[in-house]
Amino acid sequence: MGYLSMAFGLPLFLLWSLFSSAHAATFEIRNNCPYTVWAAASPGGGRRLNSKQQWTLNVAAGTKMARIWGRTKCNFDASGRGRCETGDCGGVLQCKGWGVPPNTLAEYALNQFGNLDFFDISLVDGFNIPMDFRPTRSPSGKCRPISCTANINGQCPNPLRTAGGCHNPCTVFKTQEYCCTQGPCGPTKLFEILQGEVSRCL
Template identity: 65%
Template structure:
């Protein structure tokens, strides 16, 4: 089930994950406006003009992902900039003894190279240029000027 909720700066949202869930993507949307029926738009991260997403958010958006009971029955989580960046994010587990989370709090929008700038965020080069040089699906790509920039230490 897809959910949407407004978070203001500094607020958090606890997610209870149902047993058997394998994984999910969570992304930030900004400058949203929805009517009573859940129809509307977001400046970044929009997912087809609806509050309850049925598709992935449109870049740029900061993305958190988790995969549960995967390789050797381990759980994995990350913050990814594969869809670009729009807001800082902190993503932390709160159960099963795991207390170490991850966060990306750098001013990426302020550091964004001019070629990747978008209203409200910073795009990934794949989104902008749509060439194999930036997709690296083969596993044999070379670093680029964009991949050499480290945004989230």
């Protein structure tokens, strides 16, 4: 058996996962931030986590294109309807789809090429809270922890700033220069500004 884990920045929002021999996964999502985080998962739903609380999430073998992220400053009523400042997913506590940027993403896919499991932290949807993602045990020794603990919100360029987070330039400008969906693309001025902070998230 092997174990995976994730974490979010200086105040940490931690995600721990356990892989069985069948490659199903159990994620232990822990909020180590000093504030409340509304954890979200696709697949999986959502859960309010006060500081130091955790949520156990079981995921089927073969799951792919999956995401786990943290939502901030949420307000839900008794029926689970409401809104979040960052990472909102359709105004519901129990997410059915992906979150609205900006939100730091933990991504994973199970039983993929060569029957391997893959995981990463992505800023493709921007950044809202720090994260760490790591195996608690890796039989092959090849699965290593990854984290994004840089203060990206504090260093976010003015055009990308938003309440509670920092947008990806593509989300804001929606141009080929920043989205790079066709052909080769070069670095931009915003890339150079963010490069130092993002490099600390590898």
